[in-house]
Amino acid sequence: MLPSQDINLPYKTIKKREQNIFSQEPTPLICLTNVGFGGLGGVPQPIVEAFLEKYEGYIKVIMTLGKPFCFVWFSSAEYATAFKNTLDYKPSPELSNKHLFIEFANPEILQTSNFSTNDVADVPGLTYIDDFITEEEEATILENAQNFSSWEVVKNRFVKHYGWTYDYKKFHAGLQLEQGFPSYINPILDRFYALPVGKLSPKLNQLTISHYPIGAGIPPHCDSHTAFYDTILLVSLASSVLMEFRSGSKMRILHLRRRSLTVLQRDARYGWEHAIRLRKSDLLPSGELLERQVRVSLTLRRIQESPNCNCSFPNLCDRNKIISSQDKA
Secondary structure, three states, rough: OOOOOOHHHHHHHHHHHHHOEEEOOOOOEEEOOOOOOOOOOOOOOOHHOOOOOOOOOEEOOOOOOOOOOOEEEOHHHHOOOOHHHHHOOOOOOHHHOOOOOOOEEEOOOOHHHHHHHHOOOOOOEEEEEEOOOOOHHHHHEEEOOOHHOOOOEEEEEEEEEEEEEEEEEEEEEEEEEEOOOOOHHHHHHHHHOOOOOOOOOOOOOOEEEEEEEOOOOOOOOOOOOEEEEEOOOEEEEEOOEEEEEEEEEEEEEEEEEOOOEEEEOOHHHHOOEEEEEEOOOEEOOOEEEEEEEEEEEEEEOEEEOOOOOOOOOOOOOHHHHHHHHHHHH
């Protein structure tokens, strides 16, 4: 017997939030509308894969962090139909007797929306490099960041600036400082400038070191277009974390491992917001639960001499605010 609930609720919820996801005709792609990483009753991917492997025609499962549903590829629409007819609205002992709600999905949805996990290849201008700094470099930075309690407090984290301050009330560059970068930053920058993406970068002159207690994060945002030039560097230290990237209805998730480098240029810099959720753990694609630790990050940017921007992303650009404030002066 079905549980006493609206069996069409997952379908209605997904259809409302996602565009063109379902197909009225049989296709090789099906959607398990109530099996995924997100929400209550989330199921790790290895368990779902083990459950599906016994069904004829099964190719692979596609699960996405933060989504309460998943997709399953079959080699033909006939195999997908047989699977749906066998299991739709029925309990599955391998999935804790969860009743499966199954719909045919539009295969084109995988090409137009975010239904891939930890895949940021389609974010133009985003570069990610594991182990960009050494363990010794990390230890030096963390040792010099031990006195964070005297730093500026910004919501749920502590920050210290070099080169220039940042005004978190105006979300813009602040005052130029006499104190330059710490000496331990120079080898990191030299290594970056030697990269192909580094050769496209201006010389960076603003550094923010942030100390994140366990569970802390940052809200979705795009760094000020008029305050900073194109290139932004993010170096993660002491703990790994998941970072979200959003552009309109698209969402990508990147696993920032400790000692990694993330570079934002072009679209990734101007047209995508990034965020770290407020939580004490992250669920990885493998189903492994990543317990967060205290995290330290380096953010390096280049201050714009004149506050202007000619980007093609007006919804995320602050140039109109700058123009308005100048008109009122």
